[in-house]
Amino acid sequence: MDEARRSEQHYLTRLYGRLDALRGETQERLDSVLAATGLGHQGLAERDVAAAELARRLNRLESAETGLCFGRLDMRDEERRYIGRIGILDGSAECEPLLIDWRAPAARPFYVATAVSHENVRRRRHIRTRGRQVIGVQDEELEGTAEISGDGALMDALLDALDAARTGRMSDIVATIQAEQDEIIRSPHAGVLVVQGGPGTGKTAVALHRAAYLLYTHRERLARSVVLVIGPSPTFLRYIGDVLPALGETSVLTATVAELFPGVRAVGAEPSATAELKGRPVMAEVIAAAVAARQGPSGEEGFEVPHEGSVLRLGPEECRRLRDTARSWRLPHNEARPLVHELFLDALAHRHAERYGTDVIDGSSLLTEADLETIRAELDGSREVAAALEEFWPLLSPQRLLAELFSSPARLAAAAPGLTPAERALLLRGPHRRWTPADVPLLDEAAELLGSDDSAARAAAAAEREERVRLAQEALDVALGSRGTDIEDDVDPGEAEELSPFDLVDAETLAERHEERDHREQARRAAADRTWAFGHVVVDEAQELSAMAWRLVMRRCPARSLTIVGDIAQTGDPGGAPSWERMLAPHVGRRFRLAELSVNYRLPAEIAEVAAHVLRRIDPARTAPRAVRATGVRPWRCAVPPERLTGAVAECAARECAGQGAGLVGVIAPAARLPELRAAVADAAPAGRVEVLDPRTAKGLEYDAVLVVDPDGIVAESPRGLSDLYVALTRATQRLGVVHSGRPPADLPPLRRVAAEELRAAGPPASGRG
Numbered sequence: 001m002d003e004a005r006r007s008e009q010h011y012l013t014r015l016y017g018r019l020d021a022l023r024g025e026t027q028e029r030l031d032s033v034l035a036a037t038g039l040g041h042q043g044l045a046e047r048d049v050a051a052a053e054l055a056r057r058l059n060r061l062e063s064a065e066t067g068l069c070f071g072r073l074d075m076r077d078e079e080r081r082y083i084g085r086i087g088i089l090d091g092s093a094e095c096e097p098l099l100i101d102w103r104a105p106a107a108r109p110f111y112v113a114t115a116v117s118h119e120n121v122r123r124r125r126h127i128r129t130r131g132r133q134v135i136g137v138q139d140e141e142l143e144g145t146a147e148i149s150g151d152g153a154l155m156d157a158l159l160d161a162l163d164a165a166r167t168g169r170m171s172d173i174v175a176t177i178q179a180e181q182d183e184i185i186r187s188p189h190a191g192v193l194v195v196q197g198g199p200g201t202g203k204t205a206v207a208l209h210r211a212a213y214l215l216y217t218h219r220e221r222l223a224r225s226v227v228l229v230i231g232p233s234p235t236f237l238r239y240i241g242d243v244l245p246a247l248g249e250t251s252v253l254t255a256t257v258a259e260l261f262p263g264v265r266a267v268g269a270e271p272s273a274t275a276e277l278k279g280r281p282v283m284a285e286v287i288a289a290a291v292a293a294r295q296g297p298s299g300e301e302g303f304e305v306p307h308e309g310s311v312l313r314l315g316p317e318e319c320r321r322l323r324d325t326a327r328s329w330r331l332p333h334n335e336a337r338p339l340v341h342e343l344f345l346d347a348l349a350h351r352h353a354e355r356y357g358t359d360v361i362d363g364s365s366l367l368t369e370a371d372l373e374t375i376r377a378e379l380d381g382s383r384e385v386a387a388a389l390e391e392f393w394p395l396l397s398p399q400r401l402l403a404e405l406f407s408s409p410a411r412l413a414a415a416a417p418g419l420t421p422a423e424r425a426l427l428l429r430g431p432h433r434r435w436t437p438a439d440v441p442l443l444d445e446a447a448e449l450l451g452s453d454d455s456a457a458r459a460a461a462a463a464e465r466e467e468r469v470r471l472a473q474e475a476l477d478v479a480l481g482s483r484g485t486d487i488e489d490d491v492d493p494g495e496a497e498e499l500s501p502f503d504l505v506d507a508e509t510l511a512e513r514h515e516e517r518d519h520r521e522q523a524r525r526a527a528a529d530r531t532w533a534f535g536h537v538v539v540d541e542a543q544e545l546s547a548m549a550w551r552l553v554m555r556r557c558p559a560r561s562l563t564i565v566g567d568i569a570q571t572g573d574p575g576g577a578p579s580w581e582r583m584l585a586p587h588v589g590r591r592f593r594l595a596e597l598s599v600n601y602r603l604p605a606e607i608a609e610v611a612a613h614v615l616r617r618i619d620p621a622r623t624a625p626r627a628v629r630a631t632g633v634r635p636w637r638c639a640v641p642p643e644r645l646t647g648a649v650a651e652c653a654a655r656e657c658a659g660q661g662a663g664l665v666g667v668i669a670p671a672a673r674l675p676e677l678r679a680a681v682a683d684a685a686p687a688g689r690v691e692v693l694d695p696r697t698a699k700g701l702e703y704d705a706v707l708v709v710d711p712d713g714i715v716a717e718s719p720r721g722l723s724d725l726y727v728a729l730t731r732a733t734q735r736l737g738v739v740h741s742g743r744p745p746a747d748l749p750p751l752r753r754v755a756a757e758e759l760r761a762a763g764p765p766a767s768g769r770g
């Protein structure tokens with residue numbers, strides 16, 4: 001072991017010693033807090049707050065175990081800073097920092113300093129560890145130019161990370177964040193930041209590290225309001241699910257757009273043309289018209305209410321007046337309903353009163369106000385009147401509104417006059433069909449216009465909050481009472497040296513603190529509340545969101561603090577974005593910052609070249625990201641007879657698993673081929689090593705080796721075929737093979753040919769180096 005490694009090992013051992021000590025202390029304090037008994041209201045509340053805080057600290061200390069320290073900065077003024085996953089102080093009275101959290105401003109030069117812009121750094125040291133052992137030390141001298149390998153000099157740590165076998169779960173990149181990524185991660189919290197970058201440029205990694213950075217920098221605010229991370233599919237969310245917990249962050253909710261309407265599981269399927277139509281902005285008008293159509297009778301119709309054996313009739317003019325008055329309140333439909341109820345009863349009561357005749361002299365009613373009140377009360381208790389009100393201005397859930405709209409050609413025709421009959425036919429469905437992902441933004445739109453009749457829930461919440469404030473007040477009173485005994489009688493309490501809880505917080509604040517006891521609980525509450533205002537929203541694979549989905553997302557973030565990452569060239573959804581400008585204009589105009597990532601960390605140069613060929617066909621104006629490394633392994637293709645295709649793919653997948661450092665294999669094929677491919681692969685390959693999926697599901701994921709099956713079929717099957725092929729070709733970190741029947745795939749460049757027999761022979765076809 002050389003001297004540098006030995007000295008870093010010494011320091012690392014000291015760091016772990018301190019980490020163990022801190023964990024021990026925190027665990028002990030947590031145990032003793034939890035063991036406390038015989039506590040009153042105040043004591044219990046304080047115990048809960050303290051226990052949650054200690055549990056959070058323990059979790060952070062535990063998540064720092066792997067890769068605790070990964071860097072050192074030697075500053076020009078001789079200061080030395082160690083950089084790691086968390087900040088650690090030594091136990092001395094001076095509280096000297098032993099380790100600096102990667103997110104702290106003092107750590108920033110580790111990621112951005114160069115020889116030209118040295119940020120006061122003399123030397124940057126990368127420390128590679130395995131467990132608690134130092135396995136490598138690499139220095140970059142930023143003084144003079146002798147040992148600088150230039151911008152983007154590849155560190156062993158970065159190469160190790162890029163070459164490591166994939167596990168099916170994304171890892172964090174704190175040790176190797178690159179300068180262009182760091183700039184995005186630390187970009188200010190406010191406003192909308194769009195990160196555009198080709199496949200593998202680290203958009204997802206950057207977005208997640210940005211979430212961790214923002215939570216660190218604005219913890220008070222964001223931990224309470226929760227950060228929402230939106231991804232394209234549950235598979236993708238599982239793939240990224242370890243990153244933020246590994247960084248010690250739990251105040252995060254991850255979800256697909258389809259999961260953002262509490263109480264609805266949107267798992268139904270529908271033709272892509274229907275999904276595309278449901279995503280268009282015109283659907284907002286359709287939903288608004290559908291709500292309006294449920295507010296009183298339309299046109300020249302009046303309204304008849306059976307009552308006591310006869311009929312009370314409201315004329316069209318009266319109905320219109322009633323409806324216009326109700327709409328002028330600008331309340332959501334359901335929230336206007338109690339007031340509509342009052343107007344409705346008034347109108348019926350007058351109609352009823354007219355039967356008793358009017359004064360011949362002045363035409364006024366012969367009934368007194370008290371008589372009218374009695375009639376009104378009678379009407380109010382009548383079941384027939386209640387049924388009539390329900391028809392006049394029904395209580396509507398978003399689900400009911402949409403189900404009744406989409407199952408009625410007449411309702412659809414009235415609400416969507418701008419759509420063609422063929423388009424309206426696409427929307428028609430049975431009343432009990434399952435909700436689809438494209439329905440969710442429409443349900444949300446409807447919920448917004450309908451409002452909820454949540455008076456009961458709101459009353460319960462208000463009562464609960466009042467109770468909390470009362471308990472907190474009681475606790476403060478007790479504290480104030482006990483302080484009184486400690487203060488000498490003639491001392492003004494305002495001047496007492498000893499601060500009491502009352503001086504620091506009021507009952508409301510204390511109640512709020514109790515509310516946010518556990519941030520994890522906070523994320524669960526956010527998940528269950530459609531109207532939750534998230535403190536920051538990260539949208540990954542954002543190019544896939546439809547116009548209607550964006551309306552939903554923006555509602556979840558009234559503060560408009562968003563990080564939006566994606567790649568326009570990968571847009572596969574027919575309703576997805578043609579450009580960031582068009583997508584965001586309705587919500588923020590041009591007020592967004594655009595950052596671009598230009599380096600491809602996933603694909604080796606050999607695969608990147610194939611992908612770049614397809615990208616040129618999608619959009620010749622786009623520049624493909626520059627691959628950061630080459631492996632020498634050339635992508636290949638193999639033509640097999642159609643009846644052999646499935647078998648050949650299964651054999652090849654099995655052989656990929658057998659290769660050296662094989663890792664995970666992704667088989668990406670047209671959706672129609674998946675069932676049969678899955679069955680064949682399950683028979684041939686070891687369990688858990690091969691995933692068979694279509695390009696849509698593969699979005700955002702990565703594998704060591706990828707087999708793209710039937711590229712022409714992929715292009716033919718999907719509405720934006722070339723984009724889906726581009727996604728499929730850009731998933732491999734090491735090896736890419738294409739298996740097809742018939743002529744060479746139309747959209748691919750010439751690839752090294754492999755004979756069908758080779759797929760069966762020993763050794764992967766990907767062995768062709770050079």
Ligand SMILES: Nc1ncnc2c1ncn2[C@@H]1O[C@H](COP(=O)(O)OP(=O)(O)OP(=O)(O)O)[C@@H](O)[C@H]1O
Nearest residue numbers: 161173176177178199200201202203204205601700
């Ligand atoms: N600075 C880095 N250090 C180590 N690994 C990195 C770095 N940046 C990116 N990577 C790795 O590169 C791979 C691609 O990153 P990521 O999935 O974030 O890219 P992406 O731009 O979101 O791709 P796609 O558009 O295909 O979804 C991941 O394995 C990621 O961990």
